[in-house]
Amino acid sequence: MLVFQVIALLLSLLGPRHTSSEEECQPWQDLDSAVVHKDGQVILAAMFPIHSKSVEQELNFRSMPDKRKCKGLSLRSLRWSQSMIFFIEEINRNPTLLPNITLGYRIYDTCWTMALSARTALSVISQPLKRNSTGACSSPTIPLLIGDPSSSSSMSISRLLNLNKVPMISYFASCACLSDKMQYPYFFRTIPSDSYQASAMARLVMHFGWTWVGTFGADDAYGRTGIDMFTAEVTHLGACVAFRVIIPKSPTQQQIQDIVKLMKDSTARVLVGFAIEEDIQPVLEEMVRQNITGRLWVASEAWVTSTLISNKYPIPGFKDFLQSLRPFSEPYNPSAQEFWETVFQCSFNTSLPLGSMADQVQYNRMCTGEERIQDTETIYNDVSQLRVTYNIYKAVFAAAHALHNLLICQTQESSTVIKYLKEVNFTTEFGDSVYFDKYGNPPGTYDIVNWQKDPRGGPMHFATVGRFDSSLPPEQQLLIHQDAIVWPGGSKEMPVSVCSASCQPGYRKAPRKGEPICCYDCVPCAEGSISNGEVYQPECTLCPEDLWSNPQRDSCVDKQIEFLSFTEGFGMALAATSILGVAATVTVAVIFIRHKDTPLVRANNSELSFLLLMSLSLCFLCALTFLGQPSRWACPLRRTAFGLTFALCLSCLLSKTLVVLMAFRATLPGNNAARWFRPPQQRFGVFICSAIQCAVCVAWLTTSPPYPVKNTWLYRDRIILECHLGSVALFGCVLGYIGCMAAFCFILAFLARKLPDNFNEAKFITFSMLIFCAVWIAYIPAYVSSPGKFTVAVEIFAILASSFGVLLCIFAPKCYIIIFMPQKNTKKYLMSQKGGR
Structure with a gap:
């Protein structure tokens, strides 16, 4: 279906257009209506999955397709889109960054679908003409695109944007495949590559001695590539992957049950997941329904809700800005009305425009529009966990710094924003350095977060118990405060996830035929060799020439000296x-x-x-x-x-x-x-x-x-x-x-x-x-x-x-x-x- 949509759109975009006179100027025609926009001298386009699913529509190829409709409002993604507006307004108020230049924006809802992401990219690169303030036809300036959060979509979008050399800065697409500059020369991101994350997660697993783990991944580039890199890293370190599960994007109930059964039957007690929360949620819900316990999740940054700034670095004024959202304020936000009805459990007059909302629920109570967001506690106005928001902050300000340097340093007509994006290097107000390496990636830095249940029955809270920083020497990259970790069930005792228990001193590992190296039997060491029971010692160690193994085979002792003595x-x-x-x-x-x-x-x-x-x-x-x-x-x-x-x-x-x-x-x-x-x-x-x-x-x-x-x-x-x-x-x-x-x-x-x-x-x-x-x-x-x-x-x-x-x-x-x-x-x-x- 996506192929037919793209072909139809290209035909419509490549059709004859008359732009030689003012009368023939066309207003901006976006391919989808769910767009939040504000004019400016320079416009930044952005993509956010404000809704989680799209509504299928019939394509008859006899008329233009209807505007895409979506359902499943995501309050978290809505907060992301609002943060984009907040940061642009901050830049416009900044007298030293892009002075005398007003930034505008166009924010698109991709609904977590590749089709809408591709349509958005086509809208950006087509740039239809419109009248400017002098009455002449002009093309709005969109120098770059911020998004997409999906790695798979980013791969498709980047190929489309390459046609017009439009760069893209992603705040959430972490697939290592996007570091390939041959295929994605204009792709940048403010989230670390999964190559760092896979290394960090493998090192974390080995730090706790979990040598037998199961892996879960979404059926996309992020999930598959993440599992592949993690498997390679953890196998290199000596651990084994018990099973590999790919979660379909639209799984059936039977598929979910099969996945949970595989996990239930496996002896692996540690599960490593590479998927966004929308993909992993059906599996978690089925686990809860079947009351499966005793499993520990090592979650990727896509759904672990970790943060680089957390409570220590709040963004001043951001919470007030979020709470200032109104259903009919300017610029008009098509999702604001749906947000209002969802949060306050009320309904507006159904004759009012609903934008892209396709699954409106009618409530008995009418909305007045005067309800206070301050009186609610939702993920929308929760500013304690701003990991992705901070990535958006860095993406917007990186674009602004690149545009600033382009405008004040442009001496050649051939200079583009891409050249200055590669040279971006600034420090945020929180003390972090923002720059891109030769692959368009930031340094790999992660907080290690532990989900901890409130013993008094309160909500789950997230405790930072460690950190991984790829810029440090290898022996200093991983730092874990193990005493601060609370394991499943509130226990302080670390869980064990191994295929075979560690061999006792004096025994060695004998691999089982046809099974991974982590599955083995323990057999006694031969004479003259020892093992001290260390986890990573697969074989017995020969004693030095002048030493011999003791009867327990756990240490070398002096060999017996023999000669013909007077005393015997x-x-x-x-x-x-x-x-x-x-x-x-x-x-x-x-x-x-x-x-x-x-x-x-x-x-x-x-x-x-x-x-x-x-x-x-x-x-x-x-x-x-x-x-x-x-x-x-x-x-x-x-x-x-x-x-x-x-x-x-x-x-x-x-x-x-x-x-x-x-x-x-x-x-x-x-x-x-x-x-x-x-x-x-x-x-x-x-x-x-x-x-x-x-x-x-x-x-x-x-x-x-x-x-x-x-x-x-x-x-x-x-x-x-x-x-x-x-x-x-x-x-x-x-x-x-x-x-x-x-x-x-x-x-x-x-x-x-x-x-x-x-x-x-x-x-x-x-x-x-x-x-x-x-x-x-x-x-x-x-x-x-x-x-x-x-x-x-x-x-x-x-x-x-x-x-x-x-x-x-x-x-x-x-x-x-x-x-x-x-x-x-x-x-x-x-x-x-x-x-x-």
Whole structure:
């Protein structure tokens, strides 16, 4: 229907017109009669939704359409229109602003319909001719339009006004889409863009921890865009939208019931609305009818009735001006009579013109016209909440300042009011700066208002409990006085609106498949990670490398330090075994000392035997260095002590083996080899073999010695203190040298094992080396596969086992003969052949 109306109007406007003579001048023909007007040198046009609904009419395309009729008088919007007149009269009385210029006005009623808004825009840009005071035809000057309050209508109107480069200043259209200067180059507004409002509302919701909210919006650009921006902002901050509802402009009862049922069934307890009061009212009424409670509304500025000036900044004289309205005063206001009948419940003579009123109600009492508005309390004369009125104030004065600068600064004929609108910058009498950014927007500043019910049964009042100012740094933009808030039901306890309750400390959020991220299950944190129960912590946090989670998984504690200690049972057993080995070695030495003059002791090279016993004692003591906490001195000590003591032990065994071989060869006729392996040569051989190992150890200690490390990669919950080898190559040289001597000693002893002798020591050396090699060969896989401190235990076990193997195989048979079979400890027995008498 709107398309056909616009086409018809354009055809009528573009038809042939004769304006060449005074006789052909036409009076101003507005497309609608509900216009409040006053002449002036410069005329400002304005649009207000004085009525809420339009009356449908038949369009037959055979005659001009009738004047549009509307119904549903809005006292609040009527006050807005009156404020426009009040502010223009103030400007006309101001000697410094637009001096010698009289401002006129034309105020249109759009009835909240896009069709009438478009017709108004066409009326403004058509500007029909009329006679001026000199009798000549002229066109009234309308440099700009103030309005429209609807974002959707503003989008359509702006496109029409663009044709004639007529700017528009809106006092209520907040859709962020209107900031697009490519589409709306001449659009300005004194209400902040919804982009600021969406950010403010999202920050407000997150401030109170409401992560599960429902959204409502009107079926227009304001509602849809507002929901989209709020959803994007709140989702970015970590919250979720439970549902999205678009309220039709003319909803059926079934549609309203479906909307309320969706809200009732949802677990969201906080509802965010982007709609004017006319759109949201049917939903609220149905909620009241169904007695739905426990819901909290976060309302947009379109219906929350917040204010920037409230009671602190009253507009002087405004209330008196509102109360001076009369039904038939000049300039004639078509809505004044309807206002009078509505407020005073009376009727005028029905023959009087009713203007655009289409739903007149006849009352039994006749109106006199002398009734006093002062005696009534309506939203019309309530000047405590003047948020939109203040926006109108800024729009009118911004237009006046732009016109003022245009008139006094115009040096080029091409200058227009648009250029000066972009440069407007003034301070209101209330201390607020008024200017437009490059998108035609003011700064985003909002009061946060709390609806509070009077406990004594009085009317609802609005308490300012916070403020949002986009011009401040991000951390200072939102300010809330939470103690001043009264929650639904008069409670001081903040309501909760979440899909899933916050996880307790020690638990993390596990998202539910196919549901928003705000809906989750709580599962325990894994070992080594914690959560402290903060609302915005979706995952568990890993503890630092040297810390571990406590059993409750809510804090990190020091990891358990692990090393093979003297004080634990296993360490005590190994230490006792080591000491036992030393005691056994000393016992053997004592037995040998007491029987040093016996043939058995003397025949087995007592000097090498005592040197071997000393080295075995050092081997047993060496095992003790592997116990206890690794340190910078303990790590080099245990490795070098192991290498040197075993090198000394094997050097002695090697010398003993060579002595046996040389002794056998000395019994052969003409062989003098034994004289080359006497005690001095034996001592020198032991020294040389030990010195080589000592040289390797010195090189190891000076270049890259062993050092203590914290092993955090083997176990996640423990720290293993161990010794790093430093130079692995030099450690390999130490082990390789010991292995080579053991292998060489074993080969020589194996070759001499069957030499004819009653007490062939080579046989015992063979057994000892067999045990020695078996132990250390088995040590390698056991060392690699043993975890943590058990690696050290395996090494100690190998040291002790190989040392006991040598001690028992070499010295146990001798001690047995010395103590229990002294008859064999004779020179005759030792010199006899094996098996002889």
